[in-house]
Amino acid sequence: MSGESSVPTGQAATPGLARVQPRPWAQTLVVVLAALTVIVAFVLRLRGERLGTPELMVLGCFFLAMLAGEALRLDGQDHPMMFPLSGAATAGLALAGELDGRTLGYGAAEVVIAQVAAMLLGAAWLQHRTGGRPRVHHYAVRLLVLSLVAVVYREVPLGPGGRTLVAAATDGTHVRWQVALLMLAVLLAATVLAFALQLLLRPRGGHRARWHFFQEDVRSALPVTLAAMSAAVVVALGLRALSLFAVPLFLTPLVLMGFAIQRQRRAGRARQQSIAALSRMTDLAGYTREGHSERVAALCDVVGRAMHLTDRELVDLEAAALLHDIGQVALRDPIPGGATVGLAPVDQERIADDGAAIVRRTEAMDRPATIISEHPTPFRILREEGRPLSRAARILKVCNAFDDLGGTRGDRDAALERILLGLGYEYDPEVVDALTEVTERVTRAA
Structure with missing residues (x-):
């Protein structure tokens, strides 16, 4: 990129x-x-x-x-x-x-x-x-x-x-x-x-x-x-x-x-704008809270930069964060509040797989689709079974949970406490440390 x-x-x-x-x-x-x-x-x-x-x-x-x-x-x-x-x-x-x-x-x-x-x-x-x-x-x-x-x-x-x-x-x-x-x-x-x-x-x-x-x-x-x-x-x-x-x-x-x-760059910007527009579909249909995908994408961006992701990785992470809930459109009934963090692991994985399948229909979206399908995976799987789990997917999991738990709406400390309960099991400690650092910086600046 x-x-x-x-x-x-x-x-x-x-x-x-x-x-x-x-x-x-x-x-x-x-x-x-x-x-x-x-x-x-x-x-x-x-x-x-x-x-x-x-x-x-x-x-x-x-x-x-x-x-x-x-x-x-x-x-x-x-x-x-x-x-x-x-x-x-x-x-x-x-x-x-x-x-x-x-x-x-x-x-x-x-x-x-x-x-x-x-x-x-x-x-x-x-x-x-x-x-x-x-x-x-x-x-x-x-x-x-x-x-x-x-x-x-x-x-x-x-x-x-x-x-x-x-x-x-x-x-x-x-x-x-x-x-x-x-x-x-x-x-x-x-x-x-x-x-x-x-x-x-x-x-x-x-x-x-x-x-x-x-x-x-x-x-x-x-x-x-x-x-x-x-x-x-x-x-x-x-x-x-x-x-x-x-x-x-x-x-x-x-x-x-x-x-x-330059023509290729303009096509890339048009693609990003299309992704941003598509991400609002779940908001308009009542599946997620207003602005959820945008907040998660912004949080993923700053946490990813704090963890020194490359520009290419950040672009893929941005697209995945904007579209990570697109699989909810396949649900018969919306999840209360659109928060997937409280669902059973099998339900989280099904929504992620449905979303990844939708995203993969778009050309050159394989990497964001992979991040979407991986992001419900608990961090312990990486250590216990040695399964590959990208840093982008681990970042998306933590940032999505933070917004679902109200961390971007004024309940930062309560959201972090809930995330810390799953530290090392559900969530990557390195990502949680980066999230804590950037949110503390915002709190001090406010």
Whole structure:
């Protein structure tokens, strides 16, 4: 999933459930490093020599491509490298060595300044268009990573004879494929740094949580990042043969890819809206209390984030929480109050199985359906019989019980006491601890 999941209706129904935020010290660190990078770049530019016409032409062309990339960011994505067109343009500018056979004389400082200018204008446009506040630490990560590419390739004497890599690549002694491999090596190292910084910005968790977050980042951002890297190398090499025409020619596929991804994202949002609308069917038919599914979904979201579930897991958990009571439509008579927590285990399982069967009729809903069918299962089954029981199902079981027992309607302490009676038998202690923590935070804030 890539993108960041949301439960707008649930958040409205359960106010005060703030999401888990990245670690503040990590945000501060990357922002300070990025600011220092910008300051150094401006100082070096002021002390540098005047640029020639070819350099200005190249900088201007790539700057326009960066601006377009900032405007065409992948909406809904929560990863600093999900700006494929802007990232490819910046990396291409950092790697460019020749234009029409002439060596380009600009340095890393010019690349950093062009990137900062494009980011600032792009962030202003984003805020004007959506009203949302840009994530400064994500911009800082991109700035640091792509600035490192420019510094390593254009300034550090890593090549033979103490020369820079760009000088070694343009001296005519290397064939094109060798230069391409050199560029890809630099970009791959920068990609590793980007994922490491993104992992650093994630909320604190154990090794399992960090591994899950790393997998989620790789799955969502790596394909787009690799496409941007390949385009950057092709553009940098193409300047020699095609001049500035190489920039729009080789970056256009990234634009088309961005439109395709945006279309897929819109389809995903439409799917979420359909799920939210379907979840209200049990309310309207009188099977559940008004807003029950939305409250459970909001609670599952914040507890899941506290337990460091990945974005993909949170999306599946949200869908399962919204539809977990849909099986009640098969009942002849509604359950009093719609609360399934007091039913016999066999009745809970029958309702869950009916609901899962309904949900599985929808394409790509197998994982939410599995969570729905598993969530009535007592936690002891996991320990005593070793049966698989996902964390999402355990979270849904606890959050559903909390709302059924009145925990979201002012009876927090009484609901938690009832849940604690089944601790380790019906309910996962880890989930109950997370629930207690987030509800205490809401109580203190109130």
